[in-house]
Amino acid sequence: MSTTNDNTISQEITVGGKKFKVEGTVNLKFTEIVGPIDPNPDPDPKPTPDPTKPTEGTVKKGGWGANMDPKVWVRTVMKDFPDQFKVTDGTKNVATNFKTAEAADNFIKYFQRHPDQVSTFFDVDTDDNDNGETHNEDFKGVDNPTETIVGPYPMKAGSKQLGSTVRGPTQRNYASGKPSDWTIERNTKGIQYKKHQAIAKTTFPKVLEHTDNWTIKIGGDHNTNGWFDNGIEMTTGQSCLGTEKEHPSTDSCVIEGDKVGDLRGKTVYQCNVWDQATNKVELWFKDGDAGQWKKLVEGTDVNNFKSKATGNFEVQQRIDGFEKDQPPTIHYMVVQEIA
Numbered sequence: 001m002s003t004t005n006d007n008t009i010s011q012e013i014t015v016g017g018k019k020f021k022v023e024g025t026v027n028l029k030f031t032e033i034v035g036p037i038d039p040n041p042d043p044d045p046k047p048t049p050d051p052t053k054p055t056e057g058t059v060k061k062g063g064w065g066a067n068m069d070p071k072v073w074v075r076t077v078m079k080d081f082p083d084q085f086k087v088t089d090g091t092k093n094v095a096t097n098f099k100t101a102e103a104a105d106n107f108i109k110y111f112q113r114h115p116d117q118v119s120t121f122f123d124v125d126t127d128d129n130d131n132g133e134t135h136n137e138d139f140k141g142v143d144n145p146t147e148t149i150v151g152p153y154p155m156k157a158g159s160k161q162l163g164s165t166v167r168g169p170t171q172r173n174y175a176s177g178k179p180s181d182w183t184i185e186r187n188t189k190g191i192q193y194k195k196h197q198a199i200a201k202t203t204f205p206k207v208l209e210h211t212d213n214w215t216i217k218i219g220g221d222h223n224t225n226g227w228f229d230n231g232i233e234m235t236t237g238q239s240c241l242g243t244e245k246e247h248p249s250t251d252s253c254v255i256e257g258d259k260v261g262d263l264r265g266k267t268v269y270q271c272n273v274w275d276q277a278t279n280k281v282e283l284w285f286k287d288g289d290a291g292q293w294k295k296l297v298e299g300t301d302v303n304n305f306k307s308k309a310t311g312n313f314e315v316q317q318r319i320d321g322f323e324k325d326q327p328p329t330i331h332y333m334v335v336q337e338i339a
Contacts, residue, residue: 051109057087057095066092068118070111075104084223097223149334151199151271152284152293159337164188164317169327172320182209183320186333191313193337194276198315199269200333204234205326206265211235212321213252214263216333219274219281220307221314223247227307230272230283232296234321237261239283239296243303257297260285267331269293272315273338279306 010023067089078084078096085104086096098104111118144163148155155161168184186200198216213231220227229242229250237260240253260268269286271293282298317333 051106051113054095054103054107054110056098056103057107058097059095064093066094068094070108070115070118073108073111075101075108145332145334149199149332149336151197151336151338152282152295153197153273153338155336156193156339159193162188162191162335164315164333164335166330169322169324171324181320182322182324182327183318184322184327184330185319186317186330188315188333188335189312191315191335192311193313193335195274195339196313196315196335196337197271197273198317198333198335199271200317201267201269201331202317202319203267203329203331204263204265205322205328207323207326208234208264208321209323210321212319213240214270215252215316215318216270216272216283217244217314217316217318218272219276219279219313220309221312222316225307225309226305227309227314228272228274228281228302228305230281232260232263232270232283232285234263234319237263239285241281241283241297241299241302243305245303245305251303254303255297255299257283258294260287260296270317 008025010021012019012021014020069089072089073087073094074090075085075087075098078086084096085098085101087094087098087104087107095104095107098107145161148161164186165188166184166186169182170184172181172183188198196218198218200216202214204214211234213233215229215231217227217229226243226245226247229244229252230240231242231252232239238253239257239260241255241257242250242252243254244250267288269291271284271286273282273284274280278300280298280300281302283296284293285296286293315333315335317330319328319330322328
């Protein structure tokens with residue numbers, strides 16, 4: 001520690017547009033405090049950035065019943081998807097499916113800074129990307145057929161027909177600013193059958209808000225290992241095999257099959273078949289109750305994709321593009337093991 005005395009002052013100052021010279025002595029003592037030396041001092045420390053408006057994370061309309069005060073929100077790891085994060089109030093979910101801890105932390109900090117925007121943000125369901133999928137945390141139970149549905153292949157003797165849950169109709173919003181869309185889904189999870197078919201019966205409205213695909217995703221799972229993304233375009237009837245190798249990026253028409261015509265105003269059936277051993281997928285179609293099953297397209301190792309999933313497979317039937325007050329009717333989707 002060193003001490004110096006400096007009690008002399010000589011300074012020019014300006015007051016009211018006039019310059020003055022100030023001279024004299026004052027009783028000042030300057031004492032240097034010597035502390036640890038930083039070997040790499042930051043000459044230009046950067047300020048902490050303001051949190052940005054969240055563009056990632058899945059929320060449920062109205063929330064899951066969590067405390068909506070951002071001051072109590074915390075970040076934690078998701079149970080079903082341990083490589084992802086979610087925000088909770090300590091018990092109940094606030095938002096899910098963040099790909100990084102930083103994105104989840106930013107979500108919390110943003111709403112702590114802007115608590116007035118909480119109610120608006122949670123007014124509708126959101127997606128994290130233009131091709132994003134909704135997630136499996138907002139389903140309600142529905143009636144499933146008790147009779148064995150007849151598909152292109154007979155169900156394996158002694159196995160169980162699996163039903164599905166429905167989500168929607170609900171609104172899908174996009175982080176990119178793309179116009180919101182209406183969507184409805186059927187989902188089956190926890191499938192152990194390594195060779196199975198998903199059979200769906202759907203009635204389409206006569207009017208659509210815009211054209212899109214009637215999609216069934218099969219041969220993997222939703223967020224972790226990817227799956228095949230197959231479907232039929234609703235106005236032209238073009239059938240396609242595609243892939244979603246990594247959520248949410250989709251190649252929706254890698255292989256084209258036969259066309260079946262306009263689906264609007266019709267009750268029709270779609271069936272997708274997947275065999276894990278051969279990695280072969282098939283897309284079948286039936287036009288009405290009196291129709292016969294017809295294979296539209298098939299493929300093996302489509303788009304050089306093979307899911308890493310080894311069990312707990314998932315299937316999703318999804319339809320977008322309809323008017324709010326004219327949704328399609330998804331009568332059912334069942335999953336069957338085939339021999």
